Amino acid sequence: MSADEEPxxxxxxxxxxxxxxxxxxxLLFLCAALLVRWVVDVEHFRPGLIATLEEITGHPVSxxxxxxxxxxxxxxxxxxxxxxxxxxxxxxxxxxxKKVQVGVTHAFFFxxxxxxxxxxxTSLTLTSPQINMIQRGDAGLVHLIQESIxxxxxxxxxxxxxxxxxxxxxxxxxxxxIVTLLNWEHASGQTQVxxxxxxxxxxxxxxxxxxxxxxxxxxxxxxxxxxxxxPLPESLDLADLPVLLNLETKSTNLLQFVDFFxxxxxxxxxxxxPVPLPQDVDIRGARGxxxxxxxxxxxxxxxxxxxLELDKLTIAAHPDKMAERGGQSAPVHTLFSTTANQAAPxxxxxxxxxxxxxxxxxxLQWEQDHPLLYIEECFLYVDGKPILDVKGLVQDADQxxxxxxxxxxxxxxxxRFDLGRFPHSFIPFLSGETPQGTVHIQGAWPNALQWNTxxxxxxxxxxxxxxxxxxxxxxxxxxxxxxxxxxxxxxLGIAKQAGVPLVLDWDMVxxxxxxxxxxxxxxxxxxxxxxxxxxxxxEYRLRLSxxxxxxxxxxxxxxxxxxxxxxxxxRATQWNVExxxxxxxxxxxxxxxxxxxxxxxxIQTLTGQLHxxxxxxxxxxxQDFAAxxxxxxxxxxxxxxxxxxxxxxxxxxxxxxxxxxxTHYQGLFAFAGIALEKLTxxxxxxxxGLSATRPVGxxxxxxxxxxxxxxESTPPYPQVEGLAFGQGALRGQLDDNWMAVEPFSxxxxxxxxxxxxxxxxxxLFLRPPxxxxxxxxxEKWVQAEQTGPGKAGVPDGGLxxxxxxxxxxxxxxVWDHAVLYFDxxxxxxxxxxxxxxxxxxxxxxxxxxxxxxxxxxKAEERFNAWLEGNAQQTLYRTKQEKREPIP
Numbered sequence: 001m002s003a004d005e006e007p008x009x010x011x012x013x014x015x016x017x018x019x020x021x022x023x024x025x026x027l028l029f030l031c032a033a034l035l036v037r038w039v040v041d042v043e044h045f046r047p048g049l050i051a052t053l054e055e056i057t058g059h060p061v062s063x064x065x066x067x068x069x070x071x072x073x074x075x076x077x078x079x080x081x082x083x084x085x086x087x088x089x090x091x092x093x094x095x096x097x098k099k100v101q102v103g104v105t106h107a108f109f110f111x112x113x114x115x116x117x118x119x120x121x122t123s124l125t126l127t128s129p130q131i132n133m134i135q136r137g138d139a140g141l142v143h144l145i146q147e148s149i150x151x152x153x154x155x156x157x158x159x160x161x162x163x164x165x166x167x168x169x170x171x172x173x174x175x176x177x178i179v180t181l182l183n184w185e186h187a188s189g190q191t192q193v194x195x196x197x198x199x200x201x202x203x204x205x206x207x208x209x210x211x212x213x214x215x216x217x218x219x220x221x222x223x224x225x226x227x228x229x230x231p232l233p234e235s236l237d238l239a240d241l242p243v244l245l246n247l248e249t250k251s252t253n254l255l256q257f258v259d260f261f262x263x264x265x266x267x268x269x270x271x272x273x274p275v276p277l278p279q280d281v282d283i284r285g286a287r288g289x290x291x292x293x294x295x296x297x298x299x300x301x302x303x304x305x306x307x308l309e310l311d312k313l314t315i316a317a318h319p320d321k322m323a324e325r326g327g328q329s330a331p332v333h334t335l336f337s338t339t340a341n342q343a344a345p346x347x348x349x350x351x352x353x354x355x356x357x358x359x360x361x362x363x364l365q366w367e368q369d370h371p372l373l374y375i376e377e378c379f380l381y382v383d384g385k386p387i388l389d390v391k392g393l394v395q396d397a398d399q400x401x402x403x404x405x406x407x408x409x410x411x412x413x414x415x416r417f418d419l420g421r422f423p424h425s426f427i428p429f430l431s432g433e434t435p436q437g438t439v440h441i442q443g444a445w446p447n448a449l450q451w452n453t454x455x456x457x458x459x460x461x462x463x464x465x466x467x468x469x470x471x472x473x474x475x476x477x478x479x480x481x482x483x484x485x486x487x488x489x490x491x492l493g494i495a496k497q498a499g500v501p502l503v504l505d506w507d508m509v510x511x512x513x514x515x516x517x518x519x520x521x522x523x524x525x526x527x528x529x530x531x532x533x534x535x536x537x538x539e540y541r542l543r544l545s546x547x548x549x550x551x552x553x554x555x556x557x558x559x560x561x562x563x564x565x566x567x568x569x570x571r572a573t574q575w576n577v578e579x580x581x582x583x584x585x586x587x588x589x590x591x592x593x594x595x596x597x598x599x600x601x602x603i604q605t606l607t608g609q610l611h612x613x614x615x616x617x618x619x620x621x622x623q624d625f626a627a628x629x630x631x632x633x634x635x636x637x638x639x640x641x642x643x644x645x646x647x648x649x650x651x652x653x654x655x656x657x658x659x660x661x662x663t664h665y666q667g668l669f670a671f672a673g674i675a676l677e678k679l680t681x682x683x684x685x686x687x688x689g690l691s692a693t694r695p696v697g698x699x700x701x702x703x704x705x706x707x708x709x710x711x712e713s714t715p716p717y718p719q720v721e722g723l724a725f726g727q728g729a730l731r732g733q734l735d736d737n738w739m740a741v742e743p744f745s746x747x748x749x750x751x752x753x754x755x756x757x758x759x760x761x762x763x764l765f766l767r768p769p770x771x772x773x774x775x776x777x778x779e780k781w782v783q784a785e786q787t788g789p790g791k792a793g794v795p796d797g798g799l800x801x802x803x804x805x806x807x808x809x810x811x812x813x814v815w816d817h818a819v820l821y822f823d824x825x826x827x828x829x830x831x832x833x834x835x836x837x838x839x840x841x842x843x844x845x846x847x848x849x850x851x852x853x854x855x856x857x858k859a860e861e862r863f864n865a866w867l868e869g870n871a872q873q874t875l876y877r878t879k880q881e882k883r884e885p886i887p
Contacts, residue, residue, distance in 0.1 A: 060085040099127040135183040174199040221260040223249035239299035239366040257288040286312035298366035312353040317423040357381040370396040386414040404444035411439040432461035432498040449510040464489035493570035520548035552589035579615020606631035634659035648674030663734040670727035677721040722755020743818040753808040762804025773876040831855025
């Protein structure tokens with residue numbers, strides 16, 4: 001053997017010795033473990049261990065078997081099928097575990113009395129543990145854990161002479177654990193589950209901090225918790241436990257993700273905060289991610305920094321739920337149109353996905369067993385643009401002292417967001433862009449809250465359509481019947497398009513009394529329309545104050561431009577009214593009830609007065625309009641109605657009855673000294689029974705070309721001038737827009753003295769008529785326009801400049817089925833007297849039968865005359881044969 005081979009042989013021999021020694025040690029360890037297991041009989045520890053656990057927990061304990069598990073450690077006890085039972089047989093066990101492996105020191109086997117020597121646990125492994133925590137009343141999870149720790153510590157001191165503060169656990173491992181929080185009062189809605197729990201905690205003691213690593217699922221959403229906690233406080237108060245933890249979770253199921261946060265917040269509050277979502281809404285997204293960092297203690301202040309991300313978020317109407325509501329099935333991406341008067345959903349338009357981010361910085365404190373959250377900042381971003389900022393504090397109520405919680409929050413909008421990305425079932429009455437402004441909530445929660453709000457809704461669409469305007473989604477009208485406020489808005493047909501100015505400022509107080517309905521006190525609500533430009537009209541304002549709930553009862557005062565009502569009410573779209581109105585009223589509204597139509601009316605009582613300094617209604621200018629308003633149930637009274645119009649005065653009383661299937665109205669009125677020439681042509685046409693409507697397709701004699709008539713040369717019907725006096729009554733029906741519809745009926749006794757009709761050749765009445773005499777007509781008007789004043793044809797415009805004057809005209813006007821009758825017609829014009837009757841039909845045709853006494857003839861030489869025609873031409877004829885009735 002050479003010199004080089006000798007060292008190699010020595011090394012091989014040394015390795016063999018090491019291998020043999022290692023194998024001997026392993027064999028010796030196995031033999032010792034088997035020997036210890038065979039020699040040491042741990043079964044005799046079971047009765048004492050069960051008794052100790054029962055005294056510590058205060059509950060019955062069962063243990064199937066206890067044995068040594070030397071493969072997990074030389075002094076490791078294995079407790080199999082350990083259960084801690086509830087005191088009630090109807091409740092599930094508080095704790096169950098297939099295996100609990102407890103590593104102890106050798107002193108456990110040699111010291112029967114542990115009062116002087118606390119038990120030192122080297123390792124604790126829980127395999128498939130199940131913990132069921134029963135929530136009593138409003139106690140949250142933190143309260144339950146704190147109470148359980150305090151009771152266990154107290155019982156350990158009584159039984160063993162030392163408590164949890166002296167317990168040292170070098171390592172804790174949990175494998176596939178489950179924690180269930182049960183609330184027997186709301187077992188189906190508030191059961192919260194932690195499952196698939198895998199945790200590792202090292203060196204848990206009062207001496208130093210312990211590394212923590214936990215992975216689990218909460219409400220089916222996986223999360224991880226890493227960092228460190230401890231050292232354990234001597235008091236074992238969780239509020240004094242230092243933590244530095246990082247919580248992280250993510251999910252692709254956004255509905256579960258939303259439920260995760262709603263349920264997570266309920267773990268720390270004594271009052272669960274449900275977050276209901278519309279059942280017909282489908283929420284989807286690419287993923288959700290949440291990260292938060294906790295640092296500090298609950299008592300001194302737990303600083304939190306969080307970030308929530310929802311990528312590619314889309315909210316659309318669910319097709320199956322739409323079908324259940326009676327609508328047509330549509331793709332999941334169906335969105336509803338933002339047009340208030342659209343009756344059907346818009347389909348085939350993909351919702352725009354967007355990225356949502358919530359970033360917050362806050363401090364959480366635990367004062368006297370109730371949490372206080374101070375929000376330094378909380379921003380909502382959509383597609384990288386800040387939308388909303390929330391700041392303030394929220395403190396939960398003190399359960400022991402029954403004290404209220406505190407709230408002082410300010411919500412500020414930063415940028416606009418298009419609500420059209422949401423289906424109307426998600427936000428039923430709003431679309432367009434989000435309102436801009438601030439909302440401040442403060443007070444004692446939940447018993448007394450004060451809301452101070454300033455919101456600019458100029459770029460927001462609002463729609464509470466009335467019965468005559470179908471909603472864009474059926475759920476709007478259904479929801480409007482559920483609350484008196486919504487029902488009142490629905491009855492009025494409140495609707496506003498984007499771009500119409502509207503600002504709301506309100507100061508409200510909410511009072512909550514246990515077992516009773518909440519009271520909402522409206523200190524002041526100001527509804528205003530600010531001018532869009534500095535050159536626009538001044539700002540209009542309405543102020544309301546009173547109660548919103550349980551009874552909607554308020555006082556209203558303010559001014560508003562009547563012409564702008566059509567921009568805010570669907571019922572007012574056809575109203576032709578102008579003027580700045582001042583309204584003072586007291587309103588009481590009750591919730592609607594099912595049954596007859598009259599029981600569904602929401603406005604029960606209304607009293608007030610309305611004043612308009614000057615305005616315009618249906619072609620009539622008026623000044624100093626005043627009326628008292630009173631409503632009892634379905635009957636609306638307008639009493640002491642007074643106004644100046646046409647240099648005269650109008651007084652009246654009106655009643656509107658909403659009880660019948662069709663709304664009815666009736667009124668009594670009187671007028672005096674009204675100058676008819678101050679009224680517009682449209683008003684006079686109905687007054688004198690002449691139609692201003694030009695016939696369509698009028699035939700001319702063969703071979704005659706139809707003259708070209710421009711708007712400026714259109715022949716006017718005769719203009720009535722003079723001072724009108726009289727009184728009358730009208731009755732009829734209103735449509736869904738509260739507009740009068742034909743047919744209507746009524747009577748008016750009319751006197752005009754003196755007066756005249758322009759454009760009528762009154763000299764014809766001095767002589768008996770012939771069948772070819774024209775009182776006024778289109779042909780002569782066109783001829784006068786073509787020749788002009790002073791030209792050939794018709795000198796000085798011919799008939800255009802003539803007029804029929806009278807000293808006194810008196811008649812009784814009767815409306816019956818859209819036909820206007822002139823009864824007891826008497827006209828005195830100097831020595832000329834006309835008497836008779838006539839009628840005007842909806843077609844525009846009119847006819848009058850007159851007896852004429854001319855000053856050119858003797859009194860006994862009266863002659864009969866027949867007037868017939870329309871607004872374009874009326875003939876002065878003899879009545880020699882029976883005429884055919886006017887169609």
